[in-house]
Amino acid sequence: MKNTKPYAITLDVGGSLLNKTGSWRTDRPVYLDRLPPCNSTCPAGENIQQWLYHAESGEYKKAWLEIMKNNPFPAVMGRVCYHSCESACNRTQLDEPVGINSVERFLGDQAINNQWKVKPGKSSGKKVMIVGAGMAGLSCAYHLRLAGHDVTIFESSPKPGGMVRYGIPKYRMPREKLNAEIHRIEEMGVKIELNTKVFNIAATKEKYGFDAAFLSIGAQNGQYIEIKSDQSLPSLVGVDVLQGIEEDKPSDLHGQVIVYGGGNTAIDVARSAIRMGTQGVKVVVRNSRDKMPAHLDEINEAVQEGVEIVALRSIVEISDGHLVLEKMVTVEGGKSQPTGEFETIPASVVVQALGQNVDPGLFADVDQLELDDGVLDVDFHMMSGIEGVFAGGDMVPSDRNVTIAIGHGKKAARSIDQWLKGEFQQMDEKHEVVDISMMNTWYYSDAPRTIRPILDVVRRQSGFAEVVGDLDEDSAAFEARRCMSCGNCFECDNCYGVCPDNAVIKLGNGKRFEFKYDYCKGCGMCVEECPCGAIKMEPEEI
Amino acid sequence: MAHQQVKFYQTGTLTVGNRLLDEDNRTVQATMDRSNSLDSGHRACQGCGEALGARYAIDAAMRATDNQLIAANATGCLEVFTTPYPESAWRIPWIHSLFGNAAAVATGIAAALKVKGKKEVRVIAQGGDGGTTDIGFGCLSGMFERNDDVLYICYDNQGYMNTGVQRSSATPGGARTATTMPVGPQPGADFDKGKNVPSIAMAHNIPYVATASVDRLHDLEAKVKKAMSMHGARYIQVFVPCPLGWGSQPAKTVNLARLAIESGIYPLFEAEHGEITSVTKIRNLVQVDEYLKHQRRFAHVMKNPEQLSAIQATADRNIQKYGLLGGQE
Amino acid sequence: MLKQIEGSHGVAEAVALCRPEVICCYPITPQTHIVEDLGALVKSGKLENCEYINVESEFGALSVGIGSSAAGARTYTATASQGMLFMAEAVYNASGLGLPIVMTVGNRAIGAPINIWNDQTDSMSVRDAGWIQLFVEDNQQAVDIHIQAFKIAERLSLPVMVCMDGFILTHAYEGIDVPDQEQVDKFLPPFEPRQSLDPNDPISLGAMVGPEAYTEVRYLAHHKQTQALDLIPEINEEFKQIFGRDSGGLISTYNIEDADTVIVTLGSVIGTIQEVVDEQRSQGAKIGALTIRSFRPFPFEAIRSALEGAKRVVVFEKCLAVGLGGIVATNVRLALDGVAVTVYTVIGGLGGRPITRKSLHHLFENAVKDELEEVTFLDLKTDVVERELERERQLIRSGSIAENILRDVGVVDAAKTA
The missing domain is CATH 3.40.50.920 (Rossmann fold)
Structure with a gap:
């Protein structure tokens, strides 16, 4: 009797699967990965969204390894990177940007504390020489080792690290962290020849049988302008001052220190001077304060520490232990012009921090390499005028900062690798950058930013201890979880949940989802309710 | 409170799932083995709120009862789009009898189960607002007053959608329906009419009454779960936008439900034995026009300041009466 | 056992002997005594394992019955007159779903004019609703046919209406031989539903059927009911074997x-x-x-x-x-x-x-x-209707027909002078 169900009135369950409602559809949803703005702006090409994803669930090593795909210096970058990613972060439009930089630093420190390593690639038999063990050179070396190439770096200074070591004071960049990350690269088999200045690239390359070369000597020569002076005050150069501090040389900084220039080097000098017990530090800049090229955080911290910013002034004369300043005025277009009004301030020492130049000595004997407007031209692949000789970092035309240098190193390493294999590869087309209008931010918890602890001001003024503290583990995870995973599925299950037609298949942890197009009616609710904008509708071909 | 918001960075309990939360804090809908009680291939319109609400609620009830569930269904969209011969979209034992008797049929099922000693099997009755607040109201009230062991779920889309969008006693003032056209001096449905069934349910002193919404999945599931942990007559009214009847974009269904809650026009609360025990707070308060402007049924209201302010006044009253502001993450 | 009891009470006892599992009760004259007596039997514990539900209307009564029967419980209810009309939608539904509910109809007239007394218009109003309709002659038959009705219903998976004249039978005291439980149990096996709502074997019951299959569904309903033409005499025969009484068959x-x-x-x-x-x-x-x-x-x-x-x-x-x-x-x-x-x-x-x-x-x-x-x-007062018809012929508006007729027979005048 059990099977004698009344005809038509009683139905077996689930028979509706025979009805393929997918035929109703005029538009179909498709999953896609869009490029998050943080990734898009990162000069080192980090996949920030991806490593934050791992950090969110506490998988710190996985997160760190993800960073290491692009950047071998998380602990350094977590301190000195100017994090354009945070300025671009879509979360800014909700509350505050994700503290990407502090999480990166946390991960970098975790790696150092736990001695996480990266293995070099299988030996290729090719040898590459690198000139300059700054960030660009070290980054290039690291990536070349990942590709299995043999690497030797020639460095003229007694220690590797370039401007990070010689231009960034300890209070911003503790040396043990820098050393640890450089050491890790050395452990991968990178040879660093210190105190070795290369005078002739071609000759060195040939002598040691290198297959390719990467030049990254930076721009270490401080720019120096002649100011009318009665020689009543010592006049120093910013980068030299910072290098002297790094090398523990006796300092000329004393009394009233005047730093001339508005860039990061100027601020670094000023803040170092504060720490060295001088009587007062003034930073004189030609532009208005908001036009200063130095990073805002740095300026703010300097001011907190007692540095005085004297904006819209140019130094016209040094006379009788005083500086004669001409008042400037901002005119249309944002430039400054002299007004013809003058004032005088007392001073003990003047430090010029007005920019840096590339040392032309390296190219003296090479015809094909010439500096153009102070920098060395390279092509799209970062190759110079000589086949197999590549260059990057501060010495090539580009904005100059540590992150860009690391990015150059990576890009050049990839080009060198391809060049060594015989052919440059086409670059993958970049995904569309995700705009917040493509997202549904309702779903993100309200979450103000975790502020990194700041060393209290008095301690800062009296030593070179690191100013910005660490995030603890909870805070780091918390901060990582503020990431909205813009444009990239983070498996929130919304599409799987909100489909009225049960037309989304959940593939399991880490495997994301698939549409059952047999049943999807194309209502678009999944797209509307996807928090991160990782689904879009496409017209169906009918 | 049915559902305690997990204050957790990223999406907390706002999304359907969240890989960062304990299993216990994820929804039934986020699980790979959810019962899909209402399966693919049903004939609901694109973006149907009722189809969504029904799967949400029944899957939650299935989980809560370890799949020991029987449902009685009133005539209406939900019945028609799920069981046109020869295909059923249900995966649970399910009966459709008539438009106005779902509550009574469920009472009968519960009685049969009781007499047969099948304590573990639980009964749900479900229907749209027409089948609940109008034609099925007698049976519903009877089921309530007898305190029969039935959870009645009303999927409230504010009108008779199956018959072509006519007014029900759940249709809000101002809304255009086929029987309340936006013509004449008082366009749309009359104001100050209609029936507040959750309140009436509470007046029966039944163990549990709640309102829920398809945009608050955690909240909805927690309410169903709680209802299934109790015995006697229980009532949950789920707010389910209807793209066809409301003249809204199918993709906007969940969004509209959210705006209804966030404007205060549809208060979410729980009541036990006639007393309100919790309210779901508004997260980001919006004015009612934010909710109304996406719906063609209110197109004339958007040009009629008097009607607009009447609807805003309703929302403001709800906010005041239920205390919908404050205390939310 | 031979008892001198009211017809309704006899029916109640007979129904109780059938071990119904769900009884839906709503009062309407003249069937009310039946469900009252059943209520007392359940409440007193004499009828065990039975849910007795006071519902809110006849529509509710049969709807509850639809639910309980679909969930596999032997289900009984009773109605009459207006109640039958009020539940009419569910009457068709119960048979359409093939639910073997047994329902007593205490036959009564239908208003307007409202009238509580006996005729058979109520049952006749749903004669084509797909139920089996059995009309009983006396209270012994009422008792016997109810017992047979459950068996017929459950064998065919169709509902059965047992129609007994209101007051004339429901309220009449007669000697009735009420069977004993052992006999009834022997005759009527426990209910094994042809289909039931069961989480372990889910079905969707009550689909929407369109033009492509509706005719066949109706044909099958017709065919199924005609099977009762063989089954009713057969079951009458079985009944006779056990109880020694013949209820006559068709x-x-x-x-x-x-x-x-x-x-x-x-x-x-x-x-x-x-x-x-x-x-x-x-x-x-x-x-x-x-x-x-x-x-x-x-x-x-x-x-x-x-x-x-x-x-x-x-x-x-x-x-x-x-x-x-x-x-x-x-x-x-x-x-x-x-x-x-x-x-x-x-x-x-x-x-x-x-x-x-x-x-x-x-x-x-x-x-x-x-x-x-x-x-x-029969016994039509032709003078009364002739006068009314004549009045209608003369006046366009003749007032309430009912009142006019009452006036003609002197009731209204008598009331006014009283």
Whole structure:
């Protein structure tokens, strides 16, 4: 009797699967990965969204390894990177940007504390020489080792690290962290020849049988302008001052220190001077304060520490232990012009921090390499005028900062690798950058930013201890979880949940989802309710 | 409170799932083995709120009862789009009898189960607002007053959608329906009419009454779960936008439900034995026009300041009466 | 055990013996005593394992029954008159879903004008709803047929209505042999539903069926009901074996073997008719009688073969198809299609009007002489209706018909002067 169900009135369950409602559809949803703005702006090409994803669930090593795909210096970058990613972060439009930089630093420190390593690639038999063990050179070396190439770096200074070591004071960049990350690269088999200045690239390359070369000597020569002076005050150069501090040389900084220039080097000098017990530090800049090229955080911290910013002034004369300043005025277009009004301030020492130049000595004997407007031209692949000789970092035309240098190193390493294999590869087309209008931010918890602890001001003024503290583990995870995973599925299950037609298949942890197009009616609710904008509708071909 | 918001960075309990939360804090809908009680291939319109609400609620009830569930269904969209011969979209034992008797049929099922000693099997009755607040109201009230062991779920889309969008006693003032056209001096449905069934349910002193919404999945599931942990007559009214009847974009269904809650026009609360025990707070308060402007049924209201302010006044009253502001993450 | 009890009480005891699992109760005269007595049986614990539910309406009553039956419980309810109309939608639904519910109808007139007394219009109003309709002659049969009804219903998976004349049977005290539980258990096995709502074997019950299959569904419903034409006599036979009583099966006949004139009827009036038949036979009239027990399914074959030899058939019925005449008569005529027999329709006993032996004598004498109209209203006060009709002819607006008629018979004036 059990099977004698009344005809038509009683139905077996689930028979509706025979009805393929997918035929109703005029538009179909498709999953896609869009490029998050943080990734898009990162000069080192980090996949920030991806490593934050791992950090969110506490998988710190996985997160760190993800960073290491692009950047071998998380602990350094977590301190000195100017994090354009945070300025671009879509979360800014909700509350505050994700503290990407502090999480990166946390991960970098975790790696150092736990001695996480990266293995070099299988030996290729090719040898590459690198000139300059700054960030660009070290980054290039690291990536070349990942590709299995043999690497030797020639460095003229007694220690590797370039401007990070010689231009960034300890209070911003503790040396043990820098050393640890450089050491890790050395452990991968990178040879660093210190105190070795290369005078002739071609000759060195040939002598040691290198297959390719990467030049990254930076721009270490401080720019120096002649100011009318009665020689009543010592006049120093910013980068030299910072290098002297790094090398523990006796300092000329004393009394009233005047730093001339508005860039990061100027601020670094000023803040170092504060720490060295001088009587007062003034930073004189030609532009208005908001036009200063130095990073805002740095300026703010300097001011907190007692540095005085004297904006819209140019130094016209040094006379009788005083500086004669001409008042400037901002005119249309944002430039400054002299007004013809003058004032005088007392001073003990003047430090010029007005920019840096590339040392032309390296190219003296090479015809094909010439500096153009102070920098060395390279092509799209970062190759110079000589086949197999590549260059990057501060010495090539580009904005100059540590992150860009690391990015150059990576890009050049990839080009060198391809060049060594015989052919440059086409670059993958970049995904569309995700705009917040493509997202549904309702779903993100309200979450103000975790502020990194700041060393209290008095301690800062009296030593070179690191100013910005660490995030603890909870805070780091918390901060990582503020990431909205813009444009990239983070498996929130919304599409799987909100489909009225049960037309989304959940593939399991880490495997994301698939549409059952047999049943999807194309209502678009999944797209509307996807928090991160990782689904879009496409017209169906009918 | 049915559902305690997990204050957790990223999406907390706002999304359907969240890989960062304990299993216990994820929804039934986020699980790979959810019962899909209402399966693919049903004939609901694109973006149907009722189809969504029904799967949400029944899957939650299935989980809560370890799949020991029987449902009685009133005539209406939900019945028609799920069981046109020869295909059923249900995966649970399910009966459709008539438009106005779902509550009574469920009472009968519960009685049969009781007499047969099948304590573990639980009964749900479900229907749209027409089948609940109008034609099925007698049976519903009877089921309530007898305190029969039935959870009645009303999927409230504010009108008779199956018959072509006519007014029900759940249709809000101002809304255009086929029987309340936006013509004449008082366009749309009359104001100050209609029936507040959750309140009436509470007046029966039944163990549990709640309102829920398809945009608050955690909240909805927690309410169903709680209802299934109790015995006697229980009532949950789920707010389910209807793209066809409301003249809204199918993709906007969940969004509209959210705006209804966030404007205060549809208060979410729980009541036990006639007393309100919790309210779901508004997260980001919006004015009612934010909710109304996406719906063609209110197109004339958007040009009629008097009607607009009447609807805003309703929302403001709800906010005041239920205390919908404050205390939310 | 022979008891001197009210018909309703007898039915209640019979139903209780069938071990119903769910009983839905809503009061409406004249069936109320049945569900009251059942309520007491459940409440006292004499009827165990039974949910007795006080519902809010007849619509609710049968709807609850639909649910309980679909969930596999043996289900009983009772109704009458307006209640039948109020549950009409569910009546069709129960049969459409194939649910073997047993329902007593305490037959009563339908308003307006409201009238609480007996006729059979209520059952007749749902004669085509797909239920099996069994009309009983007396309270012993009421008891016996209820017990059989559950078995018929469950065997076919169809609902059964047991129709008993309101007051005349429901409220009459008679000697009734109430079976014992052991006998009933032997006759009626536990309910094994053909389909039921079960989480371990889910089905979707009550689909929407379109033009592509609806005709077939209806055909099958018809076919299924006609199966009862074999089943009812079969179960009557089984019943006889155990209980030693014959409830007659599809029809019962009385002295029709040599009859020229056969009176055909439904329900309790057969008692009076049999007495009149006896008296007329003693005066030489070749007259007999036939009772239809199963009105749905309609036993065409049985009726045709019983009436083939008669010259005339007088269908006496307690209902009226307004604008047509006899409902039963129309059905009987169909059964006699092609047979040379005259069929007269007599409408009597409407709204509780007493059916007297005197009137029946007069009626049957006229019938034997073939002096009956095609449709006769027994004991119609022709002077009253003639006056009303005359008034209507004269005045466009004649006021309330009911009031006018009452005035004519003097009730209104009497009330005013009282």
